[in-house]
Each structure stands twice: as C-alpha cells, then as structure tokens.
Amino acid sequence: MSDALKIELGRRYRFSASHRLHSVHLNEEENSRVFGKCNNPHGHGHNYLVEVSFSGEVDPATGMIANLGDLDVFVERHVLEEFDRKSLNEDVTAFRDKVPTTENLCIEIFQRLKAFPKAKLERIRVQETGNNSFEYAGDNLEGNHQ
Amino acid sequence: MVLLTRKIEFAASHLYHNPNLSAEENRRIFGKCNNPHGHGHNYTLEVTVEGEPDPVTGMVLDLKELKEILEREVMQRMDHRHLNYEVAELAGKIPTCENVALVIWQLLEPKIKQGRLHRVRLYESPDLFADCFRNGAVAAGKS
Numbered sequence: 001m002s003d004a005l006k007i008e009l010g011r012r013y014r015f016s017a018s019h020r021l022h023s024v025h026l027n028e029e030e031n032s033r034v035f036g037k038c039n040n041p042h043g044h045g046h047n048y049l050v051e052v053s054f055s056g057e058v059d060p061a062t063g064m065i066a067n068l069g070d071l072d073v074f075v076e077r078h079v080l081e082e083f084d085r086k087s088l089n090e091d092v093t094a095f096r097d098k099v100p101t102t103e104n105l106c107i108e109i110f111q112r113l114k115a116f117p118k119a120k121l122e123r124i125r126v127q128e129t130g131n132n133s134f135e136y137a138g139d140n141l142e143g144n145h146q
Numbered sequence: 147m148v149l150l151t152r153k154i155e156f157a158a159s160h161l162y163h164n165p166n167l168s169a170e171e172n173r174r175i176f177g178k179c180n181n182p183h184g185h186g187h188n189y190t191l192e193v194t195v196e197g198e199p200d201p202v203t204g205m206v207l208d209l210k211e212l213k214e215i216l217e218r219e220v221m222q223r224m225d226h227r228h229l230n231y232e233v234a235e236l237a238g239k240i241p242t243c244e245n246v247a248l249v250i251w252q253l254l255e256p257k258i259k260q261g262r263l264h265r266v267r268l269y270e271s272p273d274l275f276a277d278c279f280r281n282g283a284v285a286a287g288k289s
Contacts, residue, residue, distance in 0.1 A: 004280060004281055005248065005251060005278055005279070005280060005281060006278070006279055006280070006281040006282075007244050007247065007248060007276060007277065007278050008276065008277040008278075009243070009244060009275075009276055010267075010274070010275040010276065010277060011273060011274055011275075012272065012273040012274075013273075053277070058242075058244045058245065058248070060239075061164055061166065061167070062162075062164065062175055062176075062240060062242070063162070063239060063240030063241070063242035063244060063245045064240075064242050064244060065244055065276075067175065068274070069177060
C-alpha cells in the first residue's frame with residue numbers, strides 16, 4: 001500500500017436502549033424547559049446505530065486492517081452487551097452523573113473502543129434517529145485534547 | 147473547495163483464501179468467507195471528487211464524465227464478475243473491502259482530470275465498508 005494513501009475500515013452496529021435527559025444541576029422547571037419531552041421521568045428509547053472507523057496497515061497475508069471477527073467480539077463485549085436492551089441512565093455507570101445525550105454516548109463509546117488492540121480507532125458516529133447523528137474523534141480531531 | 151459524490155452499485159463474487167496458509171489457518175482467519183465456492187455481494191461504491199466549481203459551468207467536474215469513468219474502470223471490470231479470478235488488479239491479493247477500495251482508488255485517481263479524487267468508500271454490505279483517501283486529508287464529509 002502506498003504511504004500516500006490511508007485506508008479505514010468502517011463497521012456498523014445496532015443496539016436499543018432507553019434514556020432520560022435530566023440534569024441534577026438543574027431544577028425541575030429548567031429540566032423540563034431544556035430537555036422538553038426527553039425529560040419524561042419514565043424515559044423513552046431509541047434504536048441506536050453506531051458506526052466505528054478504524055485505520056491501520058492492510059496486512060498483505062489477510063488483506064485486512066483488522067479481522068472483523070475480533071472487532072465484532074470486542075464491540076459486543078465492551079458496548080453492545082452493556083448497552084443493548086438497557087436503560088442508559090440506570091444500567092451504565094458513566095451516566096449516573098452525566099446526561100445520556102447522544103453526544104455523551106459518542107464519547108463514552110469512543111473511550112471504550114479506543115482500547116481495541118488491532119487497529120487505531122479514528123472516530124465514532126452514533127445515529128439516534130434517522131434525523132440525528134453525532135460524531136466524536138477524540139484527539140484525532142483538531143481542538144480535542146483528552 | 148467543494149466535494150462531489152457519485153454512487154454506483156455492482157454485484158460480484160469473491161472468496162478469501164491465502165495459498166501460503168494451511169487449510170486450517172485459512173478457515174480460522176477467514177471463517178465462512180473461505181468457502182471454496184465463493185459467495186457474492188451487492189457492492190455500493192461512493193466516489194468523492196474535490197475541487198472548485200468552474201466559473202463557467204458551475205461544475206467541479208462533469209458528472210457525465212465521472213459516470214463514464216466509473217462505467218469503464220469499475221462496472222466493466224467488476225460488475226457480475228468474480229473478483230478473485232477476473233480482475234487482474236486483484237490477482238494475488240485477498241479481495242477484502244480494504245483491498246478492493248484501494249484498487250478502485252488506483253484505477254480512478256489517474257483518470258480524474260478535473261478536480262481531484264478525494265475519497266473512495268466501498269460498502270460490501272450496509273454494515274461494512276472501507277474508506278480510502280490521501281494520508282493527511284481530513285476524512286470526507288468533515289472538510
């Protein structure tokens with residue numbers, strides 16, 4: 001592969017979860033004003049779509065940046081098993097004190113997947129509905145320093 | 147700079163097998179993609195070209211011309227073909243999404259005279275794709 005070119009592997013995964021947007025730093029009225037119907041105390045759910053992008057050298061023996069089987073197992077263990085059919089507020093420790101917006105969800109998924117040992121995580125895109133999606137690239141995007 | 151993207155679809159068969167590995171290693175690494183009879187996909191290819199719109203035509207490049215390049219370089223070579231046996235540029239390579247995207251980049255890049263190739267994205271299925279772009283360039287869609 002030419003050094004002048006970069007190849008990324010993209011893969012999509014899905015999970016369904018519920019959440020409620022509510023900040024402990026705001027009072028009831030402010031929460032209702034800021035988050036609108038997303039502040040419904042009983043929560044609501046989405047079918048989330050997660051798009052992950054990894055870069056690396058294409059191994060000449062396999063033609064792959066990373067074996068999809070390895071990637072699927074990693075994502076299953078670190079994200080899907082913990083998020084699918086769960087309440088993000090109640091079941092995911094990170095969201096005990098952080099509002100589970102899809103912005104924060106992107107960052108949380110990025111932190112979990114950047115440890116994948118076989119390739120470099122470039123970015124995460126999470127689609128909350130067909131009309132909303134969010135991206136996070138950590139330090140890979142100028143202006144972000146963790 | 148403006149980015150222009152054209153999408154095409156083609157259908158092809160392939161299999162993953164490295165003759166330098168044992169039968170058992172091939173099965174372990176490639177799983178069901180190692181089936182000797184091959185299997186196929188409907189591939190979707192998105193080709194993105196970057197450039198400034200021409201002040202006279204308002205175009206980065208003529209879409210008709212891009213369509214013809216894609217027809218000649220990709221469709222005629224790969225559509226309804228077996229990627230392992232019928233595409234010379236892939237000979238000796240495992241036709242993964244990564245390698246096919248890279249070959250498509252190498253085929254298209256010298257043919258695009260107006261504007262410049264920015265990104266090749268090849269979907270093997272809606273959930274699996276490879277992106278090829280210039281090292282150092284910001285990934286397409288985020289320029």
